[in-house]
Amino acid sequence: MKRFGHLLLFFVVALAACAGGNKQNDDKNAKTDKPQESHAIIPGADQLSAYLPLLEGKKVGLMGNQTSIVGDEKEHLVDVLLREGVDLKFAFAPEHGFRGDIERGEKVDNTVDKKTGLTLHTLYGENAKADSIVGSVDVMIFDLQDVGARFYTYVASMHRVMQLCANQGKKIIVLDRPNPNGDQVDGPVRKDDKFKANISYHKIAMIHGLTVGELAKMINGEGWLDGGKPCDLEVIPVKNWDHSTPYELPVVPSPSLPNYASVRLYMSLCLFEGTDISIGRGTDWPFQVVGYPDPVFGEFTFTPGTRPGMAAHVEQQDNLCYGIDLRNVDTVNEKFTLKYLLDFYNKMPDKSQFFARPEFFDKLAGTDALRKQILAGKNENEIRDSWAEELKDYKEMRTKYLMYADFE
Secondary structure (H helix, E strand, O other), X not given: OHHHHHHHHHHHXXXXXXXXXXXXXXXXXXXXXXXXXXXXXEOHHHOHHHHHHHHOOOEEEEEEOOOOEEOOOOEXXXXXXXXXXXXXXXXXXXXXXXXXXXXXXXXXXXXXXXOXXXXXXXXXXXXXXXXXXXXXXXXEEEEOOOOOEOOOOHHHHHHHHHHHHHHHOOEEEEEOOOOOXXXXXXXXXXXXHHHOEOOEOOOOEEXXXXXXXXXXXXXXXOOOOHHHOOOEEEEEOOEOOOOOOOOOOXXXXXXXXXXXXXXXXXXXXXXXHHOOOEOOOOOOXXXXXXXXXXXXXXXXEEOOOXXXXXXXXXXXXXXXXXXXXXXXXXXXXXXXXXXXXXXXXXXXXXXXXXXXXXXHHHHHHOOOHHHHHHHOOOOXXXXXXXXXXXXXXXXXXXXXXXXXXXXX
């Protein structure tokens, strides 16, 4: 019996030791979890303590949309600012509208946000009252999620707000966000102003490799505002992110970019917008499939229709398209390439019909040289060699404005 008692005591002690060891391991794991949590990417909008003091006692305007969110709960920045007692007077809405449900190029009307009653104005197109609107506040906030391409029009919207602030002597606070394609700089640099448009607003590389905060600093630093006069700019930087860090957007930036694959492929596929080739608008896979109503382009088929906030190109509406399915590409490693464009051009039976909208294509590219090179039968390496020197100069300029460690 005594021996049994000793064995029982040994068992209890051993069990306690195991439990204690498990607790130590749990504590150790808990401690290692904290640094991991502290290394989470924190966009500028999440850092309320950094910018709310700058808004105290100020009349405030905002340029934002559905990507202007705060925290893991994805609360809209407007709701947060109003709850915090910020004197928010109005918001500007970009191309796709304040809630991001307007198709590209469609008119964005001056209206009222149904959820908050906040007055909305548009900077898409001309707005003769824009100066007086900005003049009515003390400070502007800019918070839009860019995707890293020159032809994505949110950067043109930022330039316009910066210009208005410079005109009126007002401060602009840019709440920075990661660039999901910030790990690359590529494509031709727009040089000639005849190609300037909303889709090619700045003299930067087509895939510019900047956050909106970095680009805002470049706009000021390079004297691109009227008369070279900078605006009063403050950028709230992203924490725990650099240009080598993959970033999957927490909110859809526009109707035709519904997921990470579309955002990554957008860099390469948007040039098709100057052709009649479908890139999946009006399907469940925009910017993830490519096709045309001819079996020569591939075995994969799809039929563009309509989706909320997104319509197919009129030319291919309800037409069975043959082509390629890119939904399973390695999106993290997918970078800008001309291979899809050149492949479809080379397969086109009547190549004279490929560039259906040549002027629009040239504005997307920021030059007419790319279209002429494709027509001349140049391959991707030859085309890349032609813009290598200007891209090198752009990269050198870019380094002056980087706020985050660059990719290798």
